[in-house]
Amino acid sequence: MFSERLHTLRKENGLTAQFMADKLGLSLRAYQFYESGKREPSLQTLVKIADILIVSTDYLLGRDDWIHSAEEFFDEHQ
Structure with missing residues (x-):
């Protein structure tokens, strides 16, 4: 799952x-x-990857289907 989402x-x-x-x-x-x-x-590298791609680590690992980070979600809805 991780490798597919990363690619x-x-x-x-x-x-x-x-x-x-x-x-x-x-x-x-x-x-x-x-x-x-x-x-x-x-x-540490996983977190850097998530930061570069602006997604959550949970999304990268296949634990969550929500692609955007919570921070981005809250910024959009304030």
């Missing part, structure tokens, strides 16, 4: 895998392992 969100945001790797301080190959499901990120 989809990156593409939807028009970002390259190299951009994501650079923002995360990883090699391209290490980042590609996340998208292929061969490896999972540390908690």
Whole structure:
């Protein structure tokens, strides 16, 4: 679930895998392992990924289908 959502969100945001790797301080190959499901990120990296893609960690992990973070939701409804 994580690898699929990561790949989809990156593409939807028009970002390259190299951009994501650079923002995360990883090699391209290490980042590609996340998208292929061969490896999972540390908690710290997971949070960075969520911040870059502006989604919740729960969404990335498949625990929630709500794509936007709670902070964004509350900002829109105040």
